[in-house]
Amino acid sequence: MAHLLWLLYFALIVVAFSNVSANLVIYTVTFVSCVVNSTCPQGNPSSYSATFALNGTLSPNITLNVGDQLRFNLATTVTIHPLTICQNSAVPNFCKGAATSDELNTPITNAGDTTSVIFNTSGTYYYGCHNHPGMGAMINVIQTVTTTASTSTASVTSSIAIGLFLFTVIVSLFTIIFT
């Protein structure tokens, strides 16, 4: 029983101090051929048997945490396929015809161009070609369970207090139940 209690206590400490910090997520973006109805993903129109690939994967969905910065390094010149990151689009549009107010970046077209967006709000976003549907995918931004525990001494102290409080409650419960 004592072991179990220590395990619980340890778990509480870990939870109290877990702090998912913002990441910089970088992809090298190429524009590559795909086979319509076979490897072209997500509604790629048959008139365009090509799509964006992120680090070599054909238009994958991306999951990010709130606060993460997404950076696309464009490695292929895509004159008529401006690479756009947007909101309020839909499958399979993926930013096709996105309004300027929904675009989170300035669309890029030249090999060597870089663009990045910091996602401050959870939700569904998209990346893809500004001109054609099906050349992109979804960016799911999720709110991870974070505490601001280690951002200031005061909150660290309060986290310890909460941890100790929960520990005490649990110990009390076990004492009541098992004695």
Ligand SMILES: *[C@@H]1O[C@H](CO)[C@@H](O)[C@H](O)[C@H]1NC(C)=O
């Ligand atoms: C916790 O998160 C904050 C804000 O995201 C960050 O500034 C800090 O460096 C992180 N601390 C640790 C220990 O990861």
Ligand SMILES: *[C@@H]1O[C@H](CO)[C@@H](O)[C@H](O)[C@H]1NC(C)=O
């Ligand atoms: C994509 O590849 C680059 C270069 O190899 C690497 O630095 C980056 O971490 C990769 N991105 C992801 C999300 O794995």
Ligand SMILES: *[C@@H]1O[C@H](CO)[C@@H](O)[C@H](O)[C@H]1NC(C)=O
């Ligand atoms: C792909 O599938 C759609 C729907 O089944 C069909 O209309 C279209 O002709 C197909 N395209 C090719 C290139 O096979």
Ligand SMILES: *[C@@H]1O[C@H](CO)[C@@H](O)[C@H](O)[C@H]1NC(C)=O
């Ligand atoms: C991306 O997510 C959408 C919606 O959940 C799904 O329909 C689609 O199949 C996913 N695409 C890939 C490549 O996983």
Ligand SMILES: *[C@@H]1O[C@H](CO)[C@@H](O)[C@H](O)[C@H]1NC(C)=O
């Ligand atoms: C997120 O916040 C940062 C810092 O305030 C800001 O520079 C950035 O434009 C915001 N991102 C979006 C998509 O609005």
